[in-house]
Amino acid sequence: MKQILIVEDHAIVRLGIIRLLQDLLPMPVAIEEAATGAEALDRIASHPFDMVLLDLSLPGRNGLDLLKQLRRLHPKLPVLVLSMYPEEHYAVRALRGGAAGYLNKGSAAEELQAAAEKVLGGGRYITPSQADLLAEALVEEPQDAPLHRQLSDRECQFVSLLAAGRSTNEIANELSLSVKTISTVRSRVLEKLHLRSNAELIGYWVTQHPEE
Template sequence: MIKILVVDDHAIVRDGLKRLLVDTPDMVVADEASNGEEVINKVGNNDYDLVLLDISLPGRDGLDVLKQLKCTNPQIPVLILSMYPEEHYAVRSLRAGASGYLTKQNSSDELIGAIRKVAQGR
């Protein structure tokens, strides 16, 4: 079972992701966060298999959160899920330590496949 921390500042997006993933037998949304500080605190106190992280967050943006996560918890895989096209943030995200990058325009099947690959270290 892949335990996922879903991070997005929009509750409707988090709810949609939870509804999608609840129907996926090998995945569970273990928790959710709406801002960068919540992410840092929750990852430090829990055992997630993957963080599904939005780039655009209030306060600390997703890239800043990603960099801190990789300093404090380098082993945790982070999959970026963003509304921004790949050419804007993908390379920067991967250089900062993300295990993968998807846009919110990708299909549900592509997201589920990416979560599996990232959780397996591929």
């Protein structure tokens, strides 16, 4: 029986994922849950898992930071990232950080099944579009790279949420940060992108990611 840990802070989402995996996977699975990064680390330290299904938006810390920590502490434990963020923003970051695969939460159930089977079987699940993104990242010269490639994981999260219409307070709550910290993140982003206002920032992000 395969052992799976779902790291997701929304109980309803966890329940939906559990039901999908139990219904779709051809092998029997035992599934445990964690709502925070700290809880996930505790469970992994005391229990052998065959796969971690990881959300990137967790209270108190960045899911990509947790991914990197898991790769250091448990290098043989495969992590499949399941996130609300489009793959154009985070797939390359997650795969470079050691993820065995990256899925958007809007993906079809069949894609989750295929990805989980692949990762549980010891493989990596990379879609054709993600392969293109990885290839582009490998061959792109630094001087030709878009300015937003300079942004940290946290800064990308901030801009994604801002472009989605979230207020500063809402972003602070979602990322489990103070409003002051969010203001600091905003200042760094504007400086890196050579922009002056939220309107310019949103306009830049939408131009770079028209599919959203």
